[in-house]
Amino acid sequence: MPASVEIENVTHAYRTGDGLLPVLKDLSLTIPAGEFTAVVGPSGCGKSTLTRLVAGLMKPDTGRVMIDGEQVSSPRSSVGMAFQNPVLLEWRTVLNNVILPLEIVAKNLSSKQKQQRAEELLSMVGLEGFESKRPSELSGGMRQRVSLCRSLAHRPEILILDEPFGALDAFTREDLWQIMRDLCKQENFTGLLITHDLRESIFLADTVVVLSDRPATSQYKLEVDLPADRNVEQIYSTAAVDMLATLRKQIEIAQGRVEGKVKGSVEGKTDRQAESPSPQTDTTAGS
Amino acid sequence: MLRKIAVPVIALLVFTLLWEWLVWFKQWPNYKMASPSDIGPAFWKYKALFFEYGWDTLWRTVAGLLLAVVVGVFLGMLMGISRTLRDALYPILVGFNAIPKATVVPVLALMFVGQHDMNTILIAFMISFFPIAVSVSIGLSTLEPEYRDILRALGASRLTVFWKIALPKTLPEFFGALKVSVTLAFIGTNLMEIVEPHGRGLGHLFDSGKINADYPLMFAVLIALAILGILLYYAVVYLEKVFAGWADTQATD
Numbered sequence: 001m002p003a004s005v006e007i008e009n010v011t012h013a014y015r016t017g018d019g020l021l022p023v024l025k026d027l028s029l030t031i032p033a034g035e036f037t038a039v040v041g042p043s044g045c046g047k048s049t050l051t052r053l054v055a056g057l058m059k060p061d062t063g064r065v066m067i068d069g070e071q072v073s074s075p076r077s078s079v080g081m082a083f084q085n086p087v088l089l090e091w092r093t094v095l096n097n098v099i100l101p102l103e104i105v106a107k108n109l110s111s112k113q114k115q116q117r118a119e120e121l122l123s124m125v126g127l128e129g130f131e132s133k134r135p136s137e138l139s140g141g142m143r144q145r146v147s148l149c150r151s152l153a154h155r156p157e158i159l160i161l162d163e164p165f166g167a168l169d170a171f172t173r174e175d176l177w178q179i180m181r182d183l184c185k186q187e188n189f190t191g192l193l194i195t196h197d198l199r200e201s202i203f204l205a206d207t208v209v210v211l212s213d214r215p216a217t218s219q220y221k222l223e224v225d226l227p228a229d230r231n232v233e234q235i236y237s238t239a240a241v242d243m244l245a246t247l248r249k250q251i252e253i254a255q256g257r258v259e260g261k262v263k264g265s266v267e268g269k270t271d272r273q274a275e276s277p278s279p280q281t282d283t284t285a286g287s
Numbered sequence: 288m289l290r291k292i293a294v295p296v297i298a299l300l301v302f303t304l305l306w307e308w309l310v311w312f313k314q315w316p317n318y319k320m321a322s323p324s325d326i327g328p329a330f331w332k333y334k335a336l337f338f339e340y341g342w343d344t345l346w347r348t349v350a351g352l353l354l355a356v357v358v359g360v361f362l363g364m365l366m367g368i369s370r371t372l373r374d375a376l377y378p379i380l381v382g383f384n385a386i387p388k389a390t391v392v393p394v395l396a397l398m399f400v401g402q403h404d405m406n407t408i409l410i411a412f413m414i415s416f417f418p419i420a421v422s423v424s425i426g427l428s429t430l431e432p433e434y435r436d437i438l439r440a441l442g443a444s445r446l447t448v449f450w451k452i453a454l455p456k457t458l459p460e461f462f463g464a465l466k467v468s469v470t471l472a473f474i475g476t477n478l479m480e481i482v483e484p485h486g487r488g489l490g491h492l493f494d495s496g497k498i499n500a501d502y503p504l505m506f507a508v509l510i511a512l513a514i515l516g517i518l519l520y521y522a523v524v525y526l527e528k529v530f531a532g533w534a535d536t537q538a539t540d
Contacts, residue, residue, distance in 0.1 A: 055440040075442045087433045091455050091533040100451070104441045134533060154441070 002034040002079065002190040003068040003157035005054060010063035011215075012049060023049050024060070025215035031207075033068070036191035037185060038201035041211030041219075047194045051160045052218075054192060055079050058198065069201035075091045077105035079239065080156035080189070084163040086147035094146050095131040098122060102156040121149040124186060125179050141172035145179060152187055159189045166196060174232055177203050181230065198247045202226065203235045208243075210250040220250040301375065321506040329503035330511075336492055337511055344476055347404060351411020352472040356465070357411070359419025366420065367427025367453075384417040388475060388516040392482045403485040407476055414475035415468035422464035426457030451457060459534035464528035469519045489515075 002026060013022040023046035023085040031037045039047055052058045053065050056075040065072040078100070088097050098118035102109060104286040109117075135143055144164060151159060163175045163181075177200060184191065184204070195201050201208045202224050210220040224242060226234055232238060303323050309315075310322035317325050330337060362380070366373040388410055395406045430453055438448045480490020489508050496504035528535075 052436075056437070057436060057439055074441050077441050079440050081437055081440045083433045083436075085433050086432060087437060088453065089455070091531075092459075100437075101441055103451070104438060104443045104447065136533075150437070160440075199387060 001157060002188055004033040004066075005029075005031040005158060005190060005192065006064075006066040006069075007054070007068045008048070008066065010053065010060040010065065012046075012053065012058075012060045012216075022215035024053075025217050027063070027211075027217050029209055029218050031190055031192060033190055034188065035207065036193065036205045037209060038193040038195055038205035039209050039211060040195060040198060040251065041216060041253070042251060043196065043212045045214045045254070046213050046216040047211060049164055050211075051162045051192065051194055053056050055081060055160055077154065078153065078157040079160060080151035080158070081160045081162070082144075082147045082164045084166045086135075088143055088146055088150075089252040090135050092121065093132050093134060094138070095119070095129065097135065097146055098149045098153050105154045117153060118149070121152055122146075124183060125149055139172075141168055141176060144168060144176060148176075148180065148183065152183065152189070156189055157188070158232045160193050161191070161193045161195075163194055163196065165200060173197075173200070175251060178232065180204055190210065198244050198251075199235050200239075201247070202240060202243050203230060203232065208247060209249060210254060212254045213256060219254055220247075222247060226238040304341060317503045318500070321503045325503040326507045329501070329507040333492070333507070336502070337499070337507075340487065340492050341511060343516060344473075344480065344512075345519075346488065348469075348473050348476045348515075348519065349409045349474060351408045352415055352465075352469055354408065354412040354466055355416035355419055359416040359464075359468075360423050360461070362416070362420040363423025364427065366424035367457075369409045370428075371422060373428070380417060380420060383413075387469075388414045389478060389482060394481055395479075396483045403479075403487060406483070407479040407488070410445060410479045411472040412474035414478075415472035418464040418467045419461065421464050422460040423457055426460040427453055430456060446449050458531040459527075462523065462531050465527075466520065469523050470516060473512075473516055473519060492523065 007027060010024055010027045011022070012024040013020040015021075027050070029037070029039075029050075039050065041047055049058070053060055054067075054072070056065075056072045056079070059073065066079075067076070089100065095115065095118050098121060099114045102117065103115045105234075106114070119128070119131065120129060125148060127142065127145055130138065132144070135146065138146065148164065151161075165176050168176065181204060186280040190276070191205070193201065193204055198208075202222075205224055209218050210222070210225060211217070212219040224243065225239060226237075235244075306445065307323050310320050313320075321329075345400075346475050365372040366376055391413065392406075395409055399406055399409075434452050434456070436446055438452060443451075445485060452466065477493075478490035481494055484494045489511055493505055493508040496502070496508060
């Protein structure tokens with residue numbers, strides 16, 4: 001069963017050699033159960049910190065992270081994670097890589113049931129026949145598909161994807177978007193996707209949240225106005241291009257390139273500000 | 288398969304013939320350089336001693352190496368898991384490793400008078416644990432955080448993460464170090480047997496060859512040592528293939 005995620009006024013800082021480095025500031029974000037939310041924002045703005053907080057791998061300094069109304073204080077087995085680096089276990093076969101989470105959280109399943117579950121997922125992503133291969137024999141896109149299967153093996157309530165397609169070439173990436181879309185249809189989970197790719201965000205997500213620059217807070221929220229059953233052509237439609245333009249503008253605001261929120265050099269960037277007043281919909285941007 | 292055996296065997300034959308020819312051509316006396324044809328009879332004459340002493344050298348080397356594996360892996364784990372422990376232990380280990388082990392031989396011999404087996408095993412251990420400790424610690428400390436996260440996010444314990452991921456992932460580095468260590472342990476054993484002779488091991492046979500001016504015997508011991516060294520090394524290569532064969536991506540093609 002998919003679970004809801006509520007992030008309430010979370011502030012977090014890392015302790016570094018030069019003192020505190022604030023990464024998240026008063027961040028609030030709600031993902032209803034079963035929905036898919038993408039988070040975009042300038043690089044290094046604390047998006048990965050967000051995933052670690054939701055996964056329970058870290059506790060926020062202040063504020064709360066709630067899953068199904070219950071405060072997250074430690075890791076819970078109902079979460080699945082996949083990263084840009086597929087981190088497959090090279091000494092295991094593809095099948096046994098997918099089985100890994102079941103060895104931790106579903107010890108009561110028979111090895112036959114575990115194997116069936118893994119085979120089911122692998123065939124969903126088009127990897128039947130590769131079960132007994134080693135990860136080193138697979139291409140980058142195939143490795144990432146195995147990583148997605150592994151993150152879903154134990155039927156997580158929440159799936160956290162931290163830029164899983166970031167290192168792939170454009171065509172492989174589109175393939176994986178469609179595989180991910182099909183997985184969303186067949187598996188039942190709440191999705192949180194961190195990405196740099198705006199097209200990816202509107203193709204996969206129901207809602208896209210733009211984070212501000214560090215310390216990050218939620219700056220803008222976009223409900224994706226595309227049919228639930230999407231195909232890749234639709235992200236090149238006029239409606240989609242408008243949404244992409246809006247998101248892009250919001251990221252420029254987040255980076256401080258418009259609205260006078262400039263860090264460092266101002267020259268040469270101010271003329272952009274003149275030509276396009278920002279379509280501001282959220283008040284937190286100027287803070 | 289035939290090729291795999293034939294090539295090294297032919298190379299060995301060519302090498303032996305060249306050696307024989309060189310000694311004959313230069314008219315070297317056997318105290319300068321014994322020829323293969325002198326060494327054969329020396330082996331035959333002392334064959335019982337070669338087996339007995341060869342076994343002494345072999346088992347003490349293996350015992351020292353096993354000790355080095357246990358201690359090295361343990362130290363490597365400590366240094367790989369905790370930064371503080373790494374900072375604390377590293378300089379001590381580097382210093383210890385830098386001491387020439389020949390100087391430790393008399394110290395050990397005085398410490399444990401008459402305990403020849405133990406002294407020999409200890410030297411083999413001391414000389415060979417360092418590469419293992421370093422490689423295991425590097426293997427563990429360079430584990431990408433995502434590897435830890437995929438299991439930690441499921442609520443797995445540190446021990447599970449270590450057992451399922453960190454340990455197998457470190458195996459290729461471990462075996463790389465073990466190949467260095469096995470040769471070092473072998474050197475350690477012979478060092479003890481030659482510097483502090485106590486009537487056992489191939490080192491002792493070498494020493495008695497020296498005392499009796501039996502030069503072919505000395506060369507025969509060197510050859511025996513080389514054969515033992517090859518055996519030990521390939522035993523490690525075999526274990527590596529069994530336990531970390533997955534890391535050899537060429538073999539899967």
